[in-house]
Amino acid sequence: MGRTSDARLPAHLRTSIPTGKNFTRIKRDVRALGLATVCEEARCPNIGECWGGEKGTSTATIMLMGDTCTRGCRFCSVKTSRAPAPVDAHEPENVSEAISRWGLGYIVLTSVDRDDMSDGGSAHIASTISNIKLKAPDTLVEALVPDFQGNREHIEKVARSGLDVFAHNIETVERTTPDVRDRRAGYRQTLGVLKAAKDMVPSLLTKTSIMLGCGEEDAEVEQTLRDLREHNVDVVTLGQYMRPTKRHMKVHAYVSPEKFSHWETRAKELGFLYVASGPLVRSSYRAGEYFIENVLKKRRGLAGEGSPAGPAALSSESGTGLAGEARS
Secondary structure, eight states, X not given: OOOTTSOOOOGGGOOOOOOSHHHHHHHHHHHHTTOEEHHHHTTOTTHHHHHSSOTTTOOOEEEESOSEESOOOTTOXXXXXXXXXXXXXXXXXXXXXXXXXXXXXXXEEEEOOOXXXXXXXXXXXXXXXXXXXXXXXXXXXXXXXXXXXXXXXXXXXXXXXXXXEEEOOOBSOTTTHHHHSOTTOOHHHHHHHHHHHHHHOTTSEEEEEXXXXXXXXXXXXXXXXXXXHHTTOOEEEEEEOOOOSTTSOOOSOOOOHHXXXXXXXXXXXXXXXXXXXXXXXXXXXXXXXXXXXXXXXXXXXXXXXXOOOSGGGGHHHHTOOGGGGGOO
């Protein structure tokens, strides 16, 4: 359509139109309960695979506190406003009800940033997690949370809510952060948030995600991985940045599957407990969730037997290479 200067989307990044009985069921429940999902709001390319799986294996990432964010990152398609609508007080109950209906072993929550709220929404997120644990005590909960502007009290509120996986995305390397993320989202602040959660609750798994194709250099990706390990981050995912609309930041490069394999190998060498690296990998992705679910269940079993439950006790999982399942 005349955009001859734009690079064509490689074949390995193309996905099928989502269909299927379970896809329709989850979409219906989401609408009926008035929930928002990052799967839809962020235009995730994997929605058909994640929502369309067999019952008990389908996953949906529920987005808390509405569909409007107070920040304006250049890569993100979620709506932005300085004054979003007030949060729904019934959302923690509705989310826990939806999850109990779906009968999932592992659920991912995410949220918009709410800098307009005095606590950044930490109490609302913590309440949602507590409700899920009350209604579905065997469900493992991962939450991809805001930075709460680095406030330790708000981070702790979420970290101690019964959460199993504390996720907060670094998104890109330090040099490109000002061009990619909102000015309130700093690289060092993100590292500090991840470390704070781990220090407060050592049993938590901490997780983050890096987008490639934003103008980063290889040496900068290497340094980012090293920085994350120095801050005790357990899990990292790497995926291709894909421009959601023409209003958003352009793709600097489409990274090859071979380069993603290189970063998978390198991250494992640096000691991450789990790595998912591939063009279509996103921070929430089923292969990674299956692996983390097994790790957490094994930790619980080991703890019950009085054995150590840290990464050293799980060295057999650390090199399993499940990230291969997360590629296109």
